[in-house]
Amino acid sequence: MNYKEITDLIKLVNKTNLSEVKLKDKDFEISIRTSNFQGKSTQVVQPNPAPMMQMPVAPTPAAPAAPVQDAPAKKESEAKSTEGLLEVKSPIVGTFYRSSSPDKPAYAKVGDTIEKGDTVCIVEAMKLFNEIESEVSGTIVKVMIEDAAPVEYDQVLFLVDPS
Amino acid sequence: MAIDRIDKSLLIGNNHIRLKNVNSTNKYALDMIAKSKPIEGTVISASFQYEGRGQIGRFWESEAEKNITCSTILEPSFLESGDQFYLNMAVSLAVHDFVDHFLKDENVKIKWPNDIYVDDKKIAGILVQNSLVGKTISSSVIGTGININQVNFSKHIRNPTSFAMIRDEVFDLDGLLPWLFRFLTKRYLQLKNKQLEVIKSEYLDLLYRVGTWNLFHDEHGLSLEGKIIGVDEIGRLIVEDRDGICGVYGFREIRYVV
Numbered sequence: 001m002n003y004k005e006i007t008d009l010i011k012l013v014n015k016t017n018l019s020e021v022k023l024k025d026k027d028f029e030i031s032i033r034t035s036n037f038q039g040k041s042t043q044v045v046q047p048n049p050a051p052m053m054q055m056p057v058a059p060t061p062a063a064p065a066a067p068v069q070d071a072p073a074k075k076e077s078e079a080k081s082t083e084g085l086l087e088v089k090s091p092i093v094g095t096f097y098r099s100s101s102p103d104k105p106a107y108a109k110v111g112d113t114i115e116k117g118d119t120v121c122i123v124e125a126m127k128l129f130n131e132i133e134s135e136v137s138g139t140i141v142k143v144m145i146e147d148a149a150p151v152e153y154d155q156v157l158f159l160v161d162p163s
Numbered sequence: 164m165a166i167d168r169i170d171k172s173l174l175i176g177n178n179h180i181r182l183k184n185v186n187s188t189n190k191y192a193l194d195m196i197a198k199s200k201p202i203e204g205t206v207i208s209a210s211f212q213y214e215g216r217g218q219i220g221r222f223w224e225s226e227a228e229k230n231i232t233c234s235t236i237l238e239p240s241f242l243e244s245g246d247q248f249y250l251n252m253a254v255s256l257a258v259h260d261f262v263d264h265f266l267k268d269e270n271v272k273i274k275w276p277n278d279i280y281v282d283d284k285k286i287a288g289i290l291v292q293n294s295l296v297g298k299t300i301s302s303s304v305i306g307t308g309i310n311i312n313q314v315n316f317s318k319h320i321r322n323p324t325s326f327a328m329i330r331d332e333v334f335d336l337d338g339l340l341p342w343l344f345r346f347l348t349k350r351y352l353q354l355k356n357k358q359l360e361v362i363k364s365e366y367l368d369l370l371y372r373v374g375t376w377n378l379f380h381d382e383h384g385l386s387l388e389g390k391i392i393g394v395d396e397i398g399r400l401i402v403e404d405r406d407g408i409c410g411v412y413g414f415r416e417i418r419y420v421v
Binding site: 091092093095117119123124125126127128129130131132133135153 | 244245247248250251276277290291292293294295296297298301397398399413414415
């Protein structure tokens with residue numbers, strides 16, 4: 001798989017309600033987890049060495065019902081799912097922006113693969129704009145702050161899965 | 164440090180890229196940083212910016228070949244991310260010094276956090292865009308827009324003024340730019356030499372409407388009468404009210420009623 005095929009696959013998986021997709025092929029293996037992932041269900045898609053476009057991906061169910069869970073149980077699984085994840089924190093007090101201007105796409109969204117040094121957001125402090133470069137590499141699992149919300153020093157902005 | 168003595172150590176503007184048209188000099192500078200390793204002090208200037216930028220989602224209006232629109236690339240890695248307001252104070256002082264040098268006897272002030280005013284009118288604006296890697300400022304682009312020869316502005320621009328409007332003469336832009344570089348260099352070296360208290364006290368002395376009773380609006384649009392008495396360590400404005408109570412305000416949490 002080339003880079004474009006991988007990013008296309010990630011985008012595709014994100015549009016579905018799947019929590020995880022694993023893909024194996026001779027000497028290649030990829031595993032994509034989405035924010036739905038809670039450490040349980042694993043769906044393995046094993047295609048023939050055929051073009052990507054023919055890869056069977058589960059169709060998107062129309063408005064799937066979210067699994068109903070008790071609040072405490074959900075909390076537990078959330079805590080569990082943050083294990084092994086890395087954090088991108090704000091080095092300053094300011095206002096968090098996900099893109100460079102309202103009409104521009106977000107620097108980083110859930111499912112995006114980021115490299116060390118990539119800009120992931122802007123934190124504005126007293127009209128000074130700060131592009132925050134990630135110090136970690138991996139896949140964005142969660143965006144912790146709403147766009148245009150205030151952030152404190154050392155507050156976690158993103159959770160990143162390094163695997 | 165006398166301003167005419169620092170030419171030999173001139174850092175800012177030694178490498179000067181002059182563009183005719185560009186979307187925004189800040190954007191051009193940020194792209195340069197992303198793609199290559201430009202020398203610190205590199206300046207990008209443009210005769211015309213067709214997407215000149217102000218704050219997020221706002222534009223900087225400037226007629227072609229009338230004004231100074233340039234961006235300076237700095238690497239203030241000696242400064243911690245949390246101390247960036249000192250960088251803002253240093254560059255605000257530099258632009259203030261520049262305007263004050265050519266408009267002597269005028270009342271040139273810094274409107275918090277980084278606009279330059281002559282009396283109650285805006286003559287220059289600054290847009291700082293940093294890249295932060297953890298606690299370090301790895302690079303900084305200082306965009307500077309100074310109204311020089313423009314005399315007509317769009318109606319939606321509040322209280323603009325320019326060198327030409329004040330002096331009723333046309334200024335030579337090419338002759339002015341090196342002076343801006345000198346003042347920027349002087350203030351940047353002051354910052355680099357850790358003269359932080361000097362920078363802060365000069366900045367406070369030059370703040371527009373400092374120490375006098377004035378009307379402000381808070382973020383909810385409510386009026387408040389207060390007196391600016393300083394800025395805190397991250398640059399928030401400290402305003403005292405009539406009851407002697409001090410409030411601390413971030414950008415957008417308070418604005419001057421001009």
